[in-house]
Amino acid sequence: MKNLWRIFSKGIISENPILVLALSLCPALAVTSSVITSLTMGLTVTFVISLNNIVVSLTRTFVNPKVRVPVYITSIATIVTLAILVLQAYAPQLYKALGNYLSLVVVFAIILARAESFASKNRVFPSFLDGFGMGCGFTLAMVTIGAIREFFGSGSLLGIRILGSWYNAPLLFVMAPGAFIVIGYLVAATKSLNKKREERQKEREAA
Amino acid sequence: MLKTFRGGVHPKDYKSIASEITVETMPPPQRVVIPVSQHIGAPGVPTVAVGDTVKKGQLIARADASMTSWVHASISGKVADIAEYPSSYKDKSLAVVIESDGLDEWAPDIPAVRDYESLSLEELHKLIGQAGLVGLGGANFPTHFKLTYGPEKHIDTLLINGSECEPYLNADYRVMMEETDRVVLGAKIAMKSLGVSRCIVGIEDNKPKAVEAMKKAFEGTGVQVAALPTKYPQGAERMFIKVLTGREIPEGKRHSDIGVVGLNVGSVAALANAVEKGVPLIERVITVSGDAIAAPKNLRVRIGTSFQDIVDYCGGFSRTPEKIINGGPMMGYAVRSLDIPVVKGVAGILVLSKDAVSHDEESPCIRCGKCVEACPAGLVPSMLSILSERGRHEEARRDYGLLNCIECGSCAYICPSKRRIVQYIRYSKSKNAGHGHK
Amino acid sequence: MEVKTEEGIVLETDGSTAKVRAGRHTECENCGACPGSGASVLTVQNTIDAHVGQRVLFEIRDEQSLKGAFLIFVLPLLALFAGVWLGGALFSALSLSVPVGRVAGGAVLFALSALLVRHADKKHCSALPAIVKIIG
Amino acid sequence: MTQYILLFVSAAVVNNFVLTRFLGLCIFFGVSRKLNASIGMGMAVTCVMTLSSMLAWLVYNAVLVPLGLEFLRTLVFVLLIASFVQFLEMFIKKLAPALYSMWGIYLLLIATNCIVLFVPLLNADAGYGFTLAGFGMSAVNALGSGVGFALALILMSSIREKLDYADVPKPLQGMGIAFVVAGMLSLAFLGFSGMISV
Amino acid sequence: MSSEESVLTVSASPHIKSGETVQKIMWNVNLALAPAAIFGMIWFGLPAVINIVVSIAAAVLTEYVIEKIRKVRVTVRDGSAFITGLLLAMCLPPTLPFYMTAFGAVIAVGVAKMTFGGLGYNIFNPAHIGRAALMVSWPALMTSWASRLPSPDAVTSATVLNVAKHEGYDAVISLFGSHTALYKALLLGTRNGSIGETSAILLLLGGVYLIARGYIKWQVPAVMIGTVGLLTWAFGGLMPSGSGGQLTGGMIFGGGGLFTGDPLFGMLSGGLIIGAFFMATDMVTIPITLKGQIIFAAGCGVITTLIRFVGGYPEGVCYSILLMNCLTPLIDRVTKPRIYGTGRKSYV
Amino acid sequence: MLSNPIFFAIVIVIVLAAIGLVFGLVLAVANKKLKVETNPLIEEVEELLPKGQCGACGYAGCAAYAEAVVLNPDVAPNLCVPGKQEVADAVSQLTGKTAEKVEPHIAHVRCAGSCDKAKIDYTYTGVKDCGAANMLHYGPKACKYGCLGFGSCVSACNFGALSLGDNGLPAVDAKKCTGCGACEKACPKKLIKMQPTAAHVKVDCSSRDKGAAAKKNCVAACIGCGLCAKNCPYQAVRIQDNLAFVDAAICIEKCAEATCVGKCPTGAISALAGFETEKVLAKAN
Amino acid sequence: MSEAHEARAEKKSGILAIALNLTVACIVSGVILAVAYFITHPVAVQKQKEADALALQTLVPAATSFVPVDGQDNMTVAKNGDTVVAYVVEEAPRGYESAVEMLVAVSSDGKVLNFSITSNKETPGLGTKASEPAFMDQFIGKTSEHLAVTKDPANKEDVQAITGATITSKAVTKGVKAAVDEVAAYTGGK
Ligand SMILES: Cc1cc2nc3c(=O)[nH]c(=O)nc-3n(C[C@H](O)[C@H](O)[C@H](O)COP(=O)(O)O)c2cc1C
Ligand SMILES: Cc1cc2nc3c(=O)[nH]c(=O)nc-3n(C[C@H](O)[C@H](O)[C@H](O)COP(=O)(O)O)c2cc1C
Ligand SMILES: Cc1cc2nc3c(=O)[nH]c(=O)nc-3n(C[C@H](O)[C@H](O)[C@H](O)COP(=O)(O)O)c2cc1C
Ligand SMILES: Cc1cc2nc3c(=O)[nH]c(=O)nc-3n(C[C@H](O)[C@H](O)[C@H](O)CO)c2cc1C
Ligand code: SF4
Ligand code: SF4
Ligand code: SF4
Numbered sequence A: 001m002k003n004l005w006r007i008f009s010k011g012i013i014s015e016n017p018i019l020v021l022a023l024s025l026c027p028a029l030a031v032t033s034s035v036i037t038s039l040t041m042g043l044t045v046t047f048v049i050s051l052n053n054i055v056v057s058l059t060r061t062f063v064n065p066k067v068r069v070p071v072y073i074t075s076i077a078t079i080v081t082l083a084i085l086v087l088q089a090y091a092p093q094l095y096k097a098l099g100n101y102l103s104l105v106v107v108f109a110i111i112l113a114r115a116e117s118f119a120s121k122n123r124v125f126p127s128f129l130d131g132f133g134m135g136c137g138f139t140l141a142m143v144t145i146g147a148i149r150e151f152f153g154s155g156s157l158l159g160i161r162i163l164g165s166w167y168n169a170p171l172l173f174v175m176a177p178g179a180f181i182v183i184g185y186l187v188a189a190t191k192s193l194n195k196k197r198e199e200r201q202k203e204r205e206a207a
Numbered sequence B: 001m002l003k004t005f006r007g008g009v010h011p012k013d014y015k016s017i018a019s020e021i022t023v024e025t026m027p028p029p030q031r032v033v034i035p036v037s038q039h040i041g042a043p044g045v046p047t048v049a050v051g052d053t054v055k056k057g058q059l060i061a062r063a064d065a066s067m068t069s070w071v072h073a074s075i076s077g078k079v080a081d082i083a084e085y086p087s088s089y090k091d092k093s094l095a096v097v098i099e100s101d102g103l104d105e106w107a108p109d110i111p112a113v114r115d116y117e118s119l120s121l122e123e124l125h126k127l128i129g130q131a132g133l134v135g136l137g138g139a140n141f142p143t144h145f146k147l148t149y150g151p152e153k154h155i156d157t158l159l160i161n162g163s164e165c166e167p168y169l170n171a172d173y174r175v176m177m178e179e180t181d182r183v184v185l186g187a188k189i190a191m192k193s194l195g196v197s198r199c200i201v202g203i204e205d206n207k208p209k210a211v212e213a214m215k216k217a218f219e220g221t222g223v224q225v226a227a228l229p230t231k232y233p234q235g236a237e238r239m240f241i242k243v244l245t246g247r248e249i250p251e252g253k254r255h256s257d258i259g260v261v262g263l264n265v266g267s268v269a270a271l272a273n274a275v276e277k278g279v280p281l282i283e284r285v286i287t288v289s290g291d292a293i294a295a296p297k298n299l300r301v302r303i304g305t306s307f308q309d310i311v312d313y314c315g316g317f318s319r320t321p322e323k324i325i326n327g328g329p330m331m332g333y334a335v336r337s338l339d340i341p342v343v344k345g346v347a348g349i350l351v352l353s354k355d356a357v358s359h360d361e362e363s364p365c366i367r368c369g370k371c372v373e374a375c376p377a378g379l380v381p382s383m384l385s386i387l388s389e390r391g392r393h394e395e396a397r398r399d400y401g402l403l404n405c406i407e408c409g410s411c412a413y414i415c416p417s418k419r420r421i422v423q424y425i426r427y428s429k430s431k432n433a434g435h436g437h438k
Numbered sequence C: 001m002e003v004k005t006e007e008g009i010v011l012e013t014d015g016s017t018a019k020v021r022a023g024r025h026t027e028c029e030n031c032g033a034c035p036g037s038g039a040s041v042l043t044v045q046n047t048i049d050a051h052v053g054q055r056v057l058f059e060i061r062d063e064q065s066l067k068g069a070f071l072i073f074v075l076p077l078l079a080l081f082a083g084v085w086l087g088g089a090l091f092s093a094l095s096l097s098v099p100v101g102r103v104a105g106g107a108v109l110f111a112l113s114a115l116l117v118r119h120a121d122k123k124h125c126s127a128l129p130a131i132v133k134i135i136g
Numbered sequence D: 001m002t003q004y005i006l007l008f009v010s011a012a013v014v015n016n017f018v019l020t021r022f023l024g025l026c027i028f029f030g031v032s033r034k035l036n037a038s039i040g041m042g043m044a045v046t047c048v049m050t051l052s053s054m055l056a057w058l059v060y061n062a063v064l065v066p067l068g069l070e071f072l073r074t075l076v077f078v079l080l081i082a083s084f085v086q087f088l089e090m091f092i093k094k095l096a097p098a099l100y101s102m103w104g105i106y107l108l109l110i111a112t113n114c115i116v117l118f119v120p121l122l123n124a125d126a127g128y129g130f131t132l133a134g135f136g137m138s139a140v141n142a143l144g145s146g147v148g149f150a151l152a153l154i155l156m157s158s159i160r161e162k163l164d165y166a167d168v169p170k171p172l173q174g175m176g177i178a179f180v181v182a183g184m185l186s187l188a189f190l191g192f193s194g195m196i197s198v
Numbered sequence E: 001m002s003s004e005e006s007v008l009t010v011s012a013s014p015h016i017k018s019g020e021t022v023q024k025i026m027w028n029v030n031l032a033l034a035p036a037a038i039f040g041m042i043w044f045g046l047p048a049v050i051n052i053v054v055s056i057a058a059a060v061l062t063e064y065v066i067e068k069i070r071k072v073r074v075t076v077r078d079g080s081a082f083i084t085g086l087l088l089a090m091c092l093p094p095t096l097p098f099y100m101t102a103f104g105a106v107i108a109v110g111v112a113k114m115t116f117g118g119l120g121y122n123i124f125n126p127a128h129i130g131r132a133a134l135m136v137s138w139p140a141l142m143t144s145w146a147s148r149l150p151s152p153d154a155v156t157s158a159t160v161l162n163v164a165k166h167e168g169y170d171a172v173i174s175l176f177g178s179h180t181a182l183y184k185a186l187l188l189g190t191r192n193g194s195i196g197e198t199s200a201i202l203l204l205l206g207g208v209y210l211i212a213r214g215y216i217k218w219q220v221p222a223v224m225i226g227t228v229g230l231l232t233w234a235f236g237g238l239m240p241s242g243s244g245g246q247l248t249g250g251m252i253f254g255g256g257g258l259f260t261g262d263p264l265f266g267m268l269s270g271g272l273i274i275g276a277f278f279m280a281t282d283m284v285t286i287p288i289t290l291k292g293q294i295i296f297a298a299g300c301g302v303i304t305t306l307i308r309f310v311g312g313y314p315e316g317v318c319y320s321i322l323l324m325n326c327l328t329p330l331i332d333r334v335t336k337p338r339i340y341g342t343g344r345k346s347y348v
Numbered sequence F: 001m002l003s004n005p006i007f008f009a010i011v012i013v014i015v016l017a018a019i020g021l022v023f024g025l026v027l028a029v030a031n032k033k034l035k036v037e038t039n040p041l042i043e044e045v046e047e048l049l050p051k052g053q054c055g056a057c058g059y060a061g062c063a064a065y066a067e068a069v070v071l072n073p074d075v076a077p078n079l080c081v082p083g084k085q086e087v088a089d090a091v092s093q094l095t096g097k098t099a100e101k102v103e104p105h106i107a108h109v110r111c112a113g114s115c116d117k118a119k120i121d122y123t124y125t126g127v128k129d130c131g132a133a134n135m136l137h138y139g140p141k142a143c144k145y146g147c148l149g150f151g152s153c154v155s156a157c158n159f160g161a162l163s164l165g166d167n168g169l170p171a172v173d174a175k176k177c178t179g180c181g182a183c184e185k186a187c188p189k190k191l192i193k194m195q196p197t198a199a200h201v202k203v204d205c206s207s208r209d210k211g212a213a214a215k216k217n218c219v220a221a222c223i224g225c226g227l228c229a230k231n232c233p234y235q236a237v238r239i240q241d242n243l244a245f246v247d248a249a250i251c252i253e254k255c256a257e258a259t260c261v262g263k264c265p266t267g268a269i270s271a272l273a274g275f276e277t278e279k280v281l282a283k284a285n
Numbered sequence G: 001m002s003e004a005h006e007a008r009a010e011k012k013s014g015i016l017a018i019a020l021n022l023t024v025a026c027i028v029s030g031v032i033l034a035v036a037y038f039i040t041h042p043v044a045v046q047k048q049k050e051a052d053a054l055a056l057q058t059l060v061p062a063a064t065s066f067v068p069v070d071g072q073d074n075m076t077v078a079k080n081g082d083t084v085v086a087y088v089v090e091e092a093p094r095g096y097e098s099a100v101e102m103l104v105a106v107s108s109d110g111k112v113l114n115f116s117i118t119s120n121k122e123t124p125g126l127g128t129k130a131s132e133p134a135f136m137d138q139f140i141g142k143t144s145e146h147l148a149v150t151k152d153p154a155n156k157e158d159v160q161a162i163t164g165a166t167i168t169s170k171a172v173t174k175g176v177k178a179a180v181d182e183v184a185a186y187t188g189g190k
């Protein structure tokens, strides 16, 4: 049980795909100018990565190791296309806002990496948890970035104005340079957080 | 005006403290400590034993490797000890201690005055080889080695270095002013020894009197005397040669590889004494200066005299000394105590109070580029210091020319961030020990 | 010329060359994009008879290798674009079909550049990284 | 000709792929630690991007559009690129084994990278038709994008080499400062904004 | 006690150092900036004073606080944060709300300088990063100016370059009446613009002082201003005003055709003088060798002109310097000095 | 025509199948020609290693060691010092090698010449680095064997186990120190040595000066008087170059009383904290 | 873990087998996608239609039907019963970043009735102000001659530029003017 929890939780902070591993960064910057797009992208990725891990884990005995990667790519691409088709049909506005970045989910290194390094070696449930955990970590990072950028850059969250009209929002946060800088500091914050956590853990172990 | 070399700095020269004081001969001290190795190359082996009586000029240590130089007693008396003693460069080195008998007698084998022109080349070379001559310009290179290059080196030019670009120091200046004839004679002997007809004496133009004196003295000898623009480190061999001949010493080579031999004026004067009078190198002229010495002087002192004796002779300190430097302020070594002897390469002793030395704390490089501009070796000192600071010594050598640094100190002098660039560089060099030039 | 020394492990030997796995590719350790870890296996000259499993130092000449990258990645591309332009210009001057000229020009120059690369590669063989030391 | 040049400059500089469109960031941050590696990488990306875009243009306009299967483009492009890169690798290995041993590894890195996938998508969106001009625009757009990527990568790596000597606060070292630098590069590149709108 | 006293100090050579210190350099730069800054305060009045004070205070405070947090030596006395604050304020419109100015100063020092470790380590010019950040954050306010133009009822509250860019060179001339009046205003600073950039003559004065003291090289401003002058003269007459080719009102830099632009107007207007003397000379962020600096300056000149001609902004100095800052490490690489006695170059 | 759903679906499947086949062929061929299969063991071994990247094993990092130990039959499985016995055992198991015992080690600073105890010969101003200071007459301390106190060792430790105390000497945090030896390499005086963690007593001095000189330079110095050696019932202490050395193996095996400690006139030999409390006191009771 | 490795290592296969592996994967994928497409596509088309209709309806609330104009593929006629209420024209003038897509409703006598911006990539907070009422309301009722941008606050006739976004203002105005002119040409031509 504890083990399963560990499989799930590592993706959230200690191996956060964006803030620690620095993988799949493009959407982290491109679609995080507001919380809602960040969340949609995050959930999409969670969906894709969990489902793909399941598929990969299920098929791991049939797939010839020599075409492992291309087959995984096919699987991922299929799932992504599915997600796109659904969004296109049921949430056209969001689809428009995310644009081609949705297609890019196919090549997110994190998805392939999880398939390769975890799902292809593990049973279905742990694989699902692994993917789901990574997805959650991804979503969490996306939403955090989105919230910071939206809050400071527009004075609102989820499109709802939080700060009064007195707040003359600096556009820096919603523009490209601000995105980079915000993530830079978030990465640093995560790093020191992780370090503190590790130290605490070590101390506990030593004690 | 001569074209000058790239880089360099203009520190205040402080020469006026002692430059016009005539050389005074310091009486032989009660005790001398003479390191057996005062030159680069293999150390000599003592030829005397504790308890032996020695006379002035007597050989006390020798080695027969070509790069070494003999060592002679500088006073007459008794060998009191042969052991490790503190020295100015290294922590300790083997030295022969002689207690004076107060007689100051010459060794009997010192011949009478000779005419150098009558000597054959072999005789001349032999004489030079036995006189214990070591360059007095500070590099401690055995002079006889420089003067006995074979024809395969194609030496065509002798350069005599009278630039004395270090602030405070006047030893060479005084030699040029007071021992003009010695310099002339020495130059002639050196030319004969090397078989060259071209000789240039270079003197910084902040010493117009010396330029005048030398010009007059060399009149009609075919030796040129050139006034060089005053700029530190004009005296550094590589720069000196570049300015006077336009040649550059290629990386990893020596002056002889481009057909040039450079000698310090003091070394030349000593050469004259050694050949003409047969006296080995047992004394030299040094400058004692600084703002914390009671009476600045130019002194002729015996090799092996302790710094303490010299400071005492100059009346002691006039104020609390902060730093005592063996050599000039740009390249000299700060000593940890006065209990060390003068060796052949010591050109001066500076006694500086805390007002005269730099105290500023080091701060990060601001990339002002002044060091790059100042470096005569064409390096980027700021990067060398940073790489050393970060422990990237290997890189400094491989990509940044670490080993081409001549440690002149121009960069550290000029740096507004007061970075201790030379120390960083030396540390990196030590970490790269064993990597000669490729 | 810059020479950079890298450390690696011998995976296979084959006469005078060896396959060496360079130290965990630091250049891309963060990117999970590359599948598997066989990606940074290099063929190097093995003149000092290193054996499988040994750690070795090998030298790569940096500048040389940049030229190499230019040769294989950029030169053919430039040739292609130049060919398209030249082919078009030539055919239009000869009042032949411009599109055909473009396609033909591109193809011809591209092929030529490939030949050139092949030729240059021969020279580069001697510039293969070389094992200089066995360190364990 | 002018429109090609404008398109090229726009893709390479004004709307720089990395700094204004956030693409290829994994490589941008992953391979920008050493200048030489990033120059090589920049060249490799440019090459792969241009050639694979050409191919993708062909498949898209010759197969997918006529059959009305545009929605399959993501799947098709990604497979196309992956296998094209593999093919390229083989080709180079056969053609120039020595050079391959030096630079071959970079190709695999690029195979599944978003910047390479994005350009064909962008070209598809732009609707460059099934004509020679459409092909030209696609190719030039890809070339410009690749050059822009290489440019950003080279600038970044030369700066990061310098950062090795800076006294960056511990948590910011590595990725953190790299992002901040990218932010400033992007701020500087705003100077080109509004110069060309394509 | 006496034995304590006799302990000597030992350190590596050299034992003497030049009198130049970082502090002295930095405060002298402040001094050199003072005349133009004071003029700005008088000419634009209270808002300018407030902005300058706020900017300097925010810059210095940011540095202080960050150094306290990091527990490293506090370096605010070295005057470099003061320069950053001052220069930032001098490049802002006088009417900018003070909290925006403070935001810019915090970004300048906090993000562009301290993130890299403080003085000496930053890659980009902090003051310009601050300004560029303000430019994206509040572009509208950053491009609206106090009405200090000679004819107060001219409604367009814009800088001369703005007017030139949108309405053409002739509009500028008619605004001032004559060419001489224009040049006079540009030289003296009796015109609209950023707080400290208007008075060319006072900026030149400060610049010459710095050159005389050896803190900056004359070649840098000369090449940068010269490049802009040359390009303006050569091509300025070909550049139509109005952005995106949507407006016409004659050419931006007068004339019509090759070699008809007004170089003097190009050289004296905008932030070129302050940029060339005080910002393209910030040693921390420019190449280290003179050769490199000349390339840098020329690059700044070219990009400035390019942005003025076809860019989205009327003025390009800030971005040109930032863009060249990006290239500094590469320029350093190609302008390495040759090592004595070798054909090799040392790295930079 | 394509509006017929069934037909459309068939087209999709055909197109994709075709694409799949073509690409599959390319990939399969490429795979045959390009792939280098790596040994999956390497990754597994790497997983086991503690990722300290300290280099105690003598390799460039944990990954390099993992590779070497898997591929090279001559590389011993117990080289990872920080990993202790557990890792060595696990690695041996995976690689099918037999592990020697790993003796756990800890760093020991062989100098007690704190600011108040050691004489200072000159005031040092310069680069704050032990190596650099060491080049100027071996540093400012009168004792040329003593710690310079600029903490080059502290920055060399990847595990944060060293800190520079207020007394100017580095202190080892026994909980964090893994015995990797990085600090040993960094110290220009070579006065840090690795010691078995089970060792009882230690000599806190490295001075090889003769007794009188040593004492003049530092009141905490080992003067080489030999009292400890004389009083050791097991001959575990030996004097060489005026300095006492303790053979830890003998101590660990035989000694429970540490008589030597009490005999040292300068206090240069001392018991390790743990030993003192547990064993000596137990004995006394 | 290691059992999986062995399983994979055992599987030795020829080129064709490997290729088939991928082919099968593609076929499976094709089937799934085909199904998904059939389910979602009609919904997407439907939604798109609704969205388009809604856009038109909001633009011209008075209209009951919208009829495409023959030969004028960017124009739609909005009718209430049989009366022509407005002509709706699609325009895409170039703004600051890229094209600003808009719909403009023009009355038959060449006056602006309303317009909407359907898609733009202008700078948030600057160019995007063009879709705020403060700016849009200025256009209502204007005719071609006053569709020009001014920065002079005293000028009440023309369109006041958005501060800091003159380019966007001009682009939008240009789009509206083009629509008005097109409608004039179309109605005049009839
Ligand atoms: C930075 C530097 C400065 C030097 N300055 C002088 C000088 O002023 N006068 C001098 O004779 N030698 C000076 N030297 C030493 C010369 O390079 C050279 O070793 C010497 O002139 C050779 O003559 P010698 O062997 O007779 O001493 C300097 C060396 C260096 C590295
Ligand atoms: C507000 C202000 C504060 C100053 N603070 C310092 C200071 O802390 N340290 C300093 O060296 N100079 C400071 N100066 C400048 C010095 O008074 C002096 O002008 C400067 O050191 C240049 O000296 P120099 O012209 O003799 O080279 C300050 C100047 C001003 C206007
Ligand atoms: C980051 C940034 C984004 C901008 N975005 C726009 C924009 O979306 N629309 C626009 O018209 N101007 C935009 N501009 C401003 C233009 O460059 C130009 O200065 C402005 O249109 C001139 O308008 P003004 O005369 O009202 O100041 C932007 C400027 C910056 C710095
Ligand atoms: C000649 C000179 C010019 C300077 N120019 C600037 C400048 O443009 N912007 C700035 O923030 N700091 C400037 N500084 C101050 C300082 O160098 C700057 O804050 C550093 O970049 C911070 O590391 C200047 C300093 C000097 C000596
Ligand atoms: S000490 Fe070395 S680096 Fe410094 S200026 Fe002299 S030669 Fe150049
Ligand atoms: S002189 Fe000092 S501050 Fe200037 S570049 Fe050199 S090291 Fe840096
Ligand atoms: S123990 Fe060694 S490295 Fe550590 S502070 Fe002392 S001398 Fe320096």
Ligand code: SF4
Binding pocket: F106, F107, F156, F157, F158, F159, F160, F161, F162, F172, F176, F177, F178, F179, F180, F181, F182, F183, F184
């Ligand atoms: S204190 Fe020394 S031995 Fe212990 S972990 Fe640190 S570096 Fe390794």
Ligand code: FES
Binding pocket: A023, A024, A025, A026, A027, A107, A108, A109, D023, D024, D025, D026, D027, D113, D114, D115
């Ligand atoms: S490169 Fe774009 S997500 Fe990794």
